[in-house]
Amino acid sequence: MMRGRARRTAAILALAVVAAAxxxxxxxxxxxxxxxxxxxxxxVMIVPAGGIxxxxxxxxxGGNSVLRNASSVTLVYATTQTPAEVxxxxxxxxxxxxHFKDNAAVDLGGWRASGGPDPDPGADPGTVADVLARRVTSADKAPPGAKSVVTVSVSATRPG
Structure with missing residues (x-):
């Protein structure tokens, strides 16, 4: 009798854990x-005038309540501006x-900057952005006349 009760209790606890998860x-x-x-x-996630x-x-x-991974949104657009103009x-x-800081770690002729909200980083906690402008290549799906392909990535971790 005790074994049956223990099994039922274990099953109920297992269901409770699954439901909570x-x-x-x-x-x-x-x-x-x-x-x-x-x-x-x-x-920063709005395509500027003239961009496509x-x-x-x-x-x-994803993750859980303790380990949280950052969510992100990435925008790619083509523009007639050169990377330096971007x-x-x-x-x-x-x-x-x-607060974007230029980053020299980019292919020749490109431009890159990374940063976060300024002057109040608390307004968007944990939010960071990266902007990369590079010359158009033959592999890009850019319209005729485009001089740059710009990738804007923003990410943040959900509040705890």
């Missing part, structure tokens, strides 16, 4: 979606709201 997965998935939604609406969107992808961070334009439009 399912609820946690739902709440983390919803939280990841909120992060993706917020990132998608950031000003090539692609936009999202990646939900860099000047990014600084002109975003230096008041983002």
């Amino acid at each position: 399912g609820l946690t997965a739902c709440s983390t998935a919803a939280a990841d979606q909120r992060v993706v939604d917020r990132l998608s609406k950031l000003d 969107e090539v692609s936009r992808t999202i990646s939900k961070g 860099g000047k334009d990014v600084h002109a439009h975003f230096d008041s709201t983002w």
Whole structure:
């Protein structure tokens, strides 16, 4: 009799653990979606005038309540600006709201910068952005006349 009761208790506990894990997965998935939604609406994720969107992808961070992976949104667009002009334009439009630092680790003729929200990084906790402008190659799906392909990636981890 004791063995049967112990098995039932173990089965009930196992079901409770599975149910709790399912609820946690739902709440983390919803939280990841909120992060993706917020990132998608950031000003740096808007294709500038004269640019043509090539692609936009999202990646939900996942993980659990303790280990959280970053969610991200990546925008790729083509523009008639050169990579250097893209860099000047990014600084002109975003230096008041983002702290972008130019990065020399880029192919010759390209431009790259990384940064986060500024002056208040607390407004978008854990949010970082990377902008890479490079010359158009024959492998790109860029329209005629495009001089650069720009990749803008933003990421953030959901709040704890």
